[in-house]
Structures are given as C-alpha cells and as structure tokens.
Amino acid sequence: MTSWVPTPCRVVERTVETHDCVTLTLRPVTGSLPAFRPGQFAMLYAHGVGEIPISVSGIPADGTLVHTVRAVGAVSRALHDAAPGTVIGVRGPFGTAWRLDGVEDLLVVAGGIGLAPLRPVLGHPSRRTVLVAGARTPEDLLYAGDLLALSDVDVVLTVDRGGHDWHGRVGFVTEPLASIPLDPERTTALLCGPEPMMRFCARTLLGRGVPAGNIQVSLERSMQCGIGLCGHCQLGPLLVCRDGPVTGYPEAEPLLLAKEL
C-alpha cells in the first residue's frame, strides 16, 4: 500500500535542467508503482532527511516515474543531489489530476518550476496545444530544448530578463496570453506557477472570454500525509493533498485572494 509505506525506488537517471533543478527518473527496486496521472504528486523520501511532495513530471510506459526537483530546502536539496543508484522512498499517487477529457484546444501556462507538473500533458496529437512558459532568465527555462522539439505544440517562451544571446520573448506570461489567437469557448487552460502568476493569468484569460470553468490551477501548500488526515495543507475548505493540487478556478479564486489562508 503506497499511501502509508514508501516504496523504495532507485534513481536510474539524473538530468541537470538548470542551476538548481534536476530531473530524476525512478524505478522501483522491486515490483511496480501504481499508475500516476498528470497533475498528481508523490511524497518523495530522502532517507534520513525527510519527505516532501513533488509533482510527477513524466510518466513513461516502462514503469519508471519522473520528477523534476528544485533545490530549495534540506529535503529538496538531498533529492536534487541524489546520484544514479541512490534509493529514494516514494508514496503515491496523491491528489487530483488535470481534467483533459474531451479537450480540443489546450492552453498550458507555466511559470518557473510550474512547468514540471504540466509537461506530461504536452504533445498529445489529438488536441491543439499552445504552451506559454515563463522563467526568470533563459538559463532558468526547464526542458527548453525538448519543448522546442515538440511538433504538436505551439511554444511561446518568455523570460523576465534576457541576455544578449536570447532571441525569444522578454516579458511576463500575461503579455503573450493577451494576444495569442484562441477560441475562448473551446479553450481549456491549465495554469501552474506562483499563485500571483496564476491569478494574473486567469484574469487575462477571463478578460479574453475564456469561461472560469475552463480554467484549472495547481495549488501548493505544506502537504505532509498526502491523504487528507493531518490537515497541514488546509486551504479554506480544501485539503490540498486530497482535494487538489489541481482545482477549478471558480473554487480556487476566492482562496487565492483570501489573506492568511
């Protein structure tokens, strides 16, 4: 039962993405992991250090699990530094997934590390997908080479500060959102990044006529048990580990605007 007991998984590949982010490919030491869906997360346990929630950033068909980790605190630093061969504990899958049934026009908006939980939804041939991804600098863009190679996705990359070698966009993600061609009624938008970014993006999309019910956001709180028992991740009426992280914008908006939740 993966909800309570971590499944030992070995790091079989470690890819350095940026100066503070790596992507780890994990394979169970024995047996298999339950199926994860895009948007869900696992509790990753660095032995002797601690456990944190990390969204799945890839779901290969070979039974491995892919997570992109940014070194921010002690546990994420330990996971970030885990070399191939290291054994990590995995609990999950937890939480809600991106709702994609019947979606034809998909707009994916990501900021910073927020691109990781959205990567598994990219490149689906049956739907038109536009990705707008923002980062601090060109060097902070996740998966940049892979994204530009996606044949079925229109990719717009924008950075806060571009260098002399950067020929992409400079600006915040709301700016391309305000002008990219879209059919508001047919568009489903998935937003993931810092909460202010998601709020501003949602407002831009609402202003363009995208119905609030067509907008989904990924929330983040201090998730610890992963199964809605401990209450650390409570956000108003939601326990984010159970009722989120993926939440419809109509439910999320008042919570994102409330102080001290």
Place this chain on the structure above:
Amino acid sequence: MTIPMTELDALPLLARLSHTQRAAIAGVSRIETYDQGVRLFDEGGLADQCWVVLSGCVTIDTAVPQNGRMVLQSVGAGELVGWSWLVPPYRWHFGATVVTPTRAAVVDTAELRRLADDDPALGYQLSLILLDALLNRLQATRIRLLDLYRNPS
C-alpha cells in the same frame, strides 16, 4: 504597400473600432516587412510613427554602460510598438529592434492625431485602445518586479 482591410479587421487590438474607423486608420498606414536586426528607432529620436506587429517580434531596449543594449520587453504579433508619439515632446524613450523577420502595419502618427482631433468618437476609442495596451504592459511590468520565479532559498 497599403494595408488590406481584412488584416485590420482581424486584429483584436482594434476590435472596439467600427469598420469605417479602421478604414480611416488604414488610410494613414502602410505595410512594411523588416529583416532580423533592423533598428526601428533609437532613444531620443523623433516619434512620428507607431507599429502594429502582424507577425514576428520586436524588442524594446535601452543602452546601459558596459552592457550595451539591454532588452526590456518583447512585442509580438497583434501588439503595439511605440506610444511616445502620443504626448509631447514626441521623442522615443527607448529603442526598438526587429529580432525575427517581422511584418507590421506602420501608422503615420501625425495623421492619426489629426484624425482623432477631427473625429472625437474615433479619438476616444483610440485612447481606450492605447490605455488598454498601456495598462497591460504596466501590470506585466509590475508583476515582473515581484521576481516571482526566484528560488526562495
């Protein structure tokens, strides 16, 4: 080259204008194409036109000692380049460079101001269009000041 009305009619930027008002703007505009690297204007120069980008990308920049031209902002398809022509002293506050092959509607802004003066209804709508573009850019710039993507550690 004169600007095809179908292109102006399709621009979300000008959606609040009537077809007749867009035709008036077309009368003071022309289509231009620019190769990568073309300098549209320099800081301090006379601001006597503006551009509506139809395809491609333009960057807004300023010169910083020891760093050359620093890019502040990109402007892409459907967006407006240049509004220093709107108020005195009609001098560009920044510079602009074409970074990917770009096709744009170039508007003679002296003629545009004259149109707006002669037809206050058009002038009012143009003011709202410019204010909307200005607000979007101001708000995006304010958000960038938050440095939301920094590593909190």
